[in-house]
Amino acid sequence: MKSSVIIFPGSNCDRDMDVALKKFGFKNKMVWHNDNVIPKSDLVVLPGGFSYGDYLRCGSIAAKSNIINSVIEFANKGGLVIGICNGFQILIETGLVNGALLRNKYLKFICKNVFVKANKTQNKYFNKIKKDILELHIAHNDGNYFCSEDDLKLIQDNDQIAVEYCDINGEVSEKSNPNGSMKNIAGVFNKKKNILGMMPHPERVIDNCLSSNDGSYFFENLLSNMK
Structure with a gap:
């Protein structure tokens, strides 16, 4: 399977994602934001980081990059697209997934491991x-997911909540919510479920020496479902 990771000025998880994808069998290419065309790919990834220094709004400038039109075209044709952390913010700015990512509830940058519950219904990712x-890793200042009540009803009715913050036993509660996200939402799909945006980083936890190996389950399962 072929993948492409988009690099923006300020990306800092692009290499981590490249290592993770190659480790689990993807043939990956790195694509610069000023390019106009994505190479032939089965998967496109918008990585984490601080694209354009998070000026204006997180992800807002990256959403206007040259390559984004090609990403949107790829996604609209049913191609698999993942946005992790800043990549999730970029997906929201492009309108490819619903909602907004606000400043964390306690107005502090959060960098730690958390537990999330995955949505295992019909989707390629889980x-x-x-x-x-x-057990995945989060590192963000603006990860507090919010949407209108109408949008919340739509994503719930369409089973578009991809991952929820929970505790080690899978209990979803306010106590297990690190940033104030509505309904403990850590990630969402688009309606067709070919696009995934989520704040936790699976690429940062692909070996036990990195504090958790749980990201391996994500990549191994994705590759298996794509074959």
Whole structure:
């Protein structure tokens, strides 16, 4: 399977994602934001970081980059697109997924491991995953997911909540919510579920020496579902 990781000025998880994708069998290419065309790909990833220094609004300038038109075209044709952390913010700015990512509830940057519960219904990302309570890493200042009540009803009715913050036992509660996100939402799909935006970083936890190996379940399962 072929993948492409988009690099923006200020990206800092692009290399981590490249290492993770290659480790689990993807043939990955790095694509500069000023390019106009994505190479032939089965998967496109918008990585984490601080694109354009998070000026104006997180992800807002990156959403106007040259390559984004090609990303949108790829996504609209049903291609798989993942946005992690800043990549999630970029997806929201492009309108590819619903909602907004506000400043964290306690107005502090959060950098720690958290537990999330994965949505295992029909989607390429989590369907058949061997472990549905995952210990992943978060590092963000603006990860507080919010949407209108109408949008919330739509994403709930369409089963578009991809991952929820929870505790080690899978209990979803205010106590297990690190940033104030509505309904503990850590990630969402678009309606067709080919696009995934989420704040936690699976690429940062692909080996036990990195504090958790749970990101491996994500990448192994995704590759298996794509074959």
